[in-house]
Amino acid sequence: MEKKNPGLFKKFSLYILIAVIILVVGAGFAFRSEIIAMNSIEKVDDYGFYTMEYAGDYGFDEFLKVGASNDQELIDFVTKRLLKGIPISISPPTLNCSTFNAVTPDGEYIFGRNFDMGYSPGLLIHTKPVNGYESISMVNLGFVGYKEGYLPDRIFDKVLALAAPYAPMDGMNEKGLAVGVLLLQDTPTMQDTEKVNINTSTAIRLLLDKAATVDEAVALLKEYDMRSTGGGNYHYQITDAQGNSVIVEYINNEMQVLKPETTYQASTNFYLTPGEKYNFGDGQDRYEIVMTGLKEKDGVLNAEEGMKLLEAAKLVDCPDPKTGIMYNTQWSAVYNNSQKTVDLAIGQNYEKIYHFSLAE
Numbered sequence: 307m308e309k310k311n312p313g314l315f316k317k318f319s320l321y322i323l324i325a326v327i328i329l330v331v332g333a334g335f336a337f338r339s340e341i342i343a344m345n346s347i348e349k350v351d352d353y354g355f356y357t358m359e360y361a362g363d364y365g366f367d368e369f370l371k372v373g374a375s376n377d378q379e380l381i382d383f384v385t386k387r388l389l390k391g392i393p394i395s396i397s398p399p400t401l402n403c404s405t406f407n408a409v410t411p412d413g414e415y416i417f418g419r420n421f422d423m424g425y426s427p428g429l430l431i432h433t434k435p436v437n438g439y440e441s442i443s444m445v446n447l448g449f450v451g452y453k454e455g456y457l458p459d460r461i462f463d464k465v466l467a468l469a470a471p472y473a474p475m476d477g478m479n480e481k482g483l484a485v486g487v488l489l490l491q492d493t494p495t496m497q498d499t500e501k502v503n504i505n506t507s508t509a510i511r512l513l514l515d516k517a518a519t520v521d522e523a524v525a526l527l528k529e530y531d532m533r534s535t536g537g538g539n540y541h542y543q544i545t546d547a548q549g550n551s552v553i554v555e556y557i558n559n560e561m562q563v564l565k566p567e568t569t570y571q572a573s574t575n576f577y578l579t580p581g582e583k584y585n586f587g588d589g590q591d592r593y594e595i596v597m598t599g600l601k602e603k604d605g606v607l608n609a610e611e612g613m614k615l616l617e618a619a620k621l622v623d624c625p626d627p628k629t630g631i632m633y634n635t636q637w638s639a640v641y642n643n644s645q646k647t648v649d650l651a652i653g654q655n656y657e658k659i660y661h662f663s664l665a666e
Contacts, residue, residue, distance in 0.1 A: 338362075339360070339361070339362035339363065339364070340388065340468050342359075342361070342362075343358060343359065343360045343361075343362075343467075343468060344461065344464040344465065344467065344468065345461075346358055346359035346360075347429075347458050347464050347467060349457075349459060350430075350652075350660065351652045351653070351655075351658075351660070353427075353652050353653035353655070354425075354426075354427030354428065354447070354454070354457055354653075355427070355428045355429075355430075355637075355650075355652045355653075355660075356427070356428070356429045356430070356447070356457075356458060356467075357429070357430045357431075357432070357662075358429055358430070358431045358432065358467060358470060359431075359432050359434075360431055360432065360433045360434070360470070360471055361433075361434040362434070362435075362436065363435065363436045363437075364387075364388060364433070364435065364468075364471045364472075365383075365387040365388065366435060366438065366471065366472075366511060366512075366515055367436075367437055367438075368387065369383055369387075369472075369508065370502060370504075370512070371502070372502070373502035373503035373504055373508075373530070373531075374503055374504070374505055374508065374533070375503040375533050376505075376533065377505070377535055377536070380472065380505060380508065384469045384472055388468045388469060388471075388472075389465065389466075389468055389469065401421065401422060401423045401446075401475070401487075401488070401489045402422040402423070402488075402489060402574070402575050402588070402589060402621060402624075402626075402633050403419065403420055403421055403422050403486065403487075403488045403489070403574070403575070404418075404419070404420040404422070404488075404572070404573070404574050404589070404592050404593070404596055404616070404619045405417070405418060405419045405420075405476075405486045405488065405543040405572065405573050405574075406418045406543075406570065406571065406572040406573075406596050406597075406600060406612075406615070407543070407545045407549075407551040407566075407570055407571055407572075408569075408570050408600060408603075408605050408606065408607040408612060409549060409569060409570075409605060409606055409607075410606070410607065410608045410609070410642075411606055411608060412608075413644075414642055414643070414644035414645060415482070415545065415546075415547060415548075415549045415642070415643040415644050416607065416609060416612050416640055416641065416642050416643065417478070417484040417486070417543075417545045417640070417641040417643060418612045418613075418615060418616050418638075418639070418640050418641075419476045419486040419616075419638070419639045419640075419641070420592075420616050420619060420620060420621075420635050420637075420638050421444065421446070421475055421476065421635065421636045421637050421638075421639075422620075422621045422624075422633050422634065422635050422636065423446065423448075423631070423633060423634075423636055424448075424631040424632055424633065424634070425448075425453075425454055425634070425636070426446045426447070426448045426636040427446075427447040427448060427452050427453075427454070427457055428444055428445065428446065428447065428636060428637050428652065429444070429445040429447050429458075429467065429470055430442060430443070430444055430445075430648075430650070430662060431443055431444075431445055431470045431471065431474070432662075432664075433471055433514075433515075435515055438514075438515030438516055439479040439480050439481055439483075439514065439515055439516070439517075439518070440479065440480040440664060441477055441478060441479035441480065441514040441515065441664070442477055442478060442648060442662060442664055443474035443475075443476065443477025443478075443510070443511075443514060444474065444475055444476050444477060444637060444639060444650075445470045445473050445474055445475065446473065446475055446636070447467070447470075449473045449475075449507070450466050450467070450469045450470065450473055451466045452466065452467075471511060472507060472508055472511060473507045474507055474510045474511055474514065475487060475507070475510070476510070476639060476641075477510065477514050477641075478514070478641045478643065478646065478648065478664070479513075479514045479515070479517075479518075479664075480646060480664050481517075481518035481519070481546070481547060482546055482547025482548075482643040482644060482646060483513060483514070483517050483518060483519065483520070483522075483523060483544070483545070483546045483547070483643075484544070484545050484546070484641045484643055485510055485513050485514065485523070485542055485543070485544045485545075486542065486543055487506060487507070487509075487510060487540050487541075487542050488540060488541055488542070488543070488573055488574065488575055489538050489539075489540055489575055490538060490539040490540060490541055490555075490575060490576070490577060490586075490587050491538055491539075491575070491587055491588070491628075492538065492539040492577075492583075492586065492587070493539060494533075494534035494535075494536070494537060494538060494539055495532045495533065495534045495539055495540075495556035495559055496533055496534070496559060497531035497532050497533065497556075497559050498531060498559075499531055500531075501529065501530050501531040502529075502530050502531065503530065503531045503532075503533045504530045504531070504532060504533070505532070505533050505534065505535045506534055506535035506536075506540050507535065509527065509530075509532065509542070510542075512526055512527075512530070513526060513527075513544065518546070519546045519548065519550065520544050520545065520546045520548075520550040520551065520552050521550070523544045523546075523552075524544075524552060524554065524563055527554060527561065528561060532556055532561070534556075539556060540556075541553055541554060541555040541556070541573060541577070541578075542554045543571060543572075543573050545643055546643060547643040547644055549569065549643075551565075551566055551570070551571045552564060552565055552566075552571075553571060553573050553578055555577060555578065555579050555583075557577065557579055557581070557582075557583050562579040564578055564579060568605060569605045570600045570605035572593055572596040572597050572600065573593070574587075574588075574589025574590070574592045574593040574596075575587045575588050575589035576588060576589055576590060576593070592619045592621075595615075595618050595619045596615060596618075596619050599615040599618065600615075609640050609642065609649055612640040613638060613640050613649060613651060613656065613659065616635075616638040616639075616640070616651075617638065617651070617654075617656050620634075620635035620638065620654060621633045621634055621635050622634060622635070622654070634653075634654065635654050636652075636653065637650055637651065637652050637653075638650070638651040638654075638656070645663070646663065646664040646665060647661065647662065647663045647664070647665075648661075648662050648663075649661055650662070
């Protein structure tokens with residue numbers, strides 16, 4: 307019988323152990339930003355509201371070199387760059403929303419936003435990119451695969467949330483630039499001028515990471531071809547810390563920029579650009595509520611009054627005959643462009659307002 311060499315066996319075992327340690331440490335190093343981000347996720351409200359810190363490189367500069375001409379290309383990029391091959395399913399948002407801007411009695415600027423959809427767990431993500439502005443933004447977690455009964459509560463259920471930087475619906479950066487997206491039930495924008503393609507949510511990430519003012523935001527959008535996510539079209543309201551506001555729409559694949567006639571603007575889910583598309587869509591009733599409230603105050607509202615205006619324009623059990631979705635306001639946000647803060651009401655609970663600051 308062959309004699310075993312205990313010393314050789316111990317040495318071989320030690321080599322195996324070292325190899326395993328190297329692999330584990332290497333994986334931890336490769337995933338270091340992602341692991342820290344996942345561990346930062348905290349549940350704030352039982353409705354399904356979470357916060358997350360993402361400090362580091364989530365690959366957005368890489369994305370801007372190649373872009374995405376459709377949803378699958380975005381999925382492929384996020385899967386490879388952030389999830390290291392873990393598959394993800396991204397569902398296009400079907401949303402009815404309201405936005406407006408105003409000035410407070412103290413001369414600060416605010417941006418209000420209702421996010422209206424079927425049940426949508428929300429995530430406030432605080433991003434600190436390597437090459438871009440720090441920002442906070444609201445993400446519909448349903449967009450990246452979460453739903454009632456499957457939320458990022460356990461460590462293995464938090465992986466999909468790593469895609470959140472690529473799925474903001476509204477937000478504000480450290481310079482006070484704020485933006486929100488709203489659905490238009492129309493043919494998707496599919497620009498094709500040989501520029502890099504961006505889509506609905508990555509356009510918001512572009513502005514939050516790279517634009518300090520409304521003018522910079524508009525100029526940036528012109529540098530890319532817009533390819534709308536899903537089967538609809540979208541428009542954006544963009545505001546900044548200097549009190550500027552514009553609504554950006556795409557009509558027949560041409561970008562349109564609307565400035566306010568007064569100091570304030572509002573938008574819902576119909577076109578505002580004069581011409582063939584004007585008033586096409588829905589949400590005229592909510593638009594009238596918001597604009598009436600702004601006119602009565604001459605566009606001067608404090609944060610509490612801004613939240614009251616959003617509450618007045620909220621959707622409650624409003625069915626969509628086309629999609630079957632029962633729309634409800636999922637969150638109401640009042641961003642303070644001057645103070646770089648946001649007040650949030652989750653699931654129409656206007657008695658409990660959450661306050662977050664970029665300065666914290």
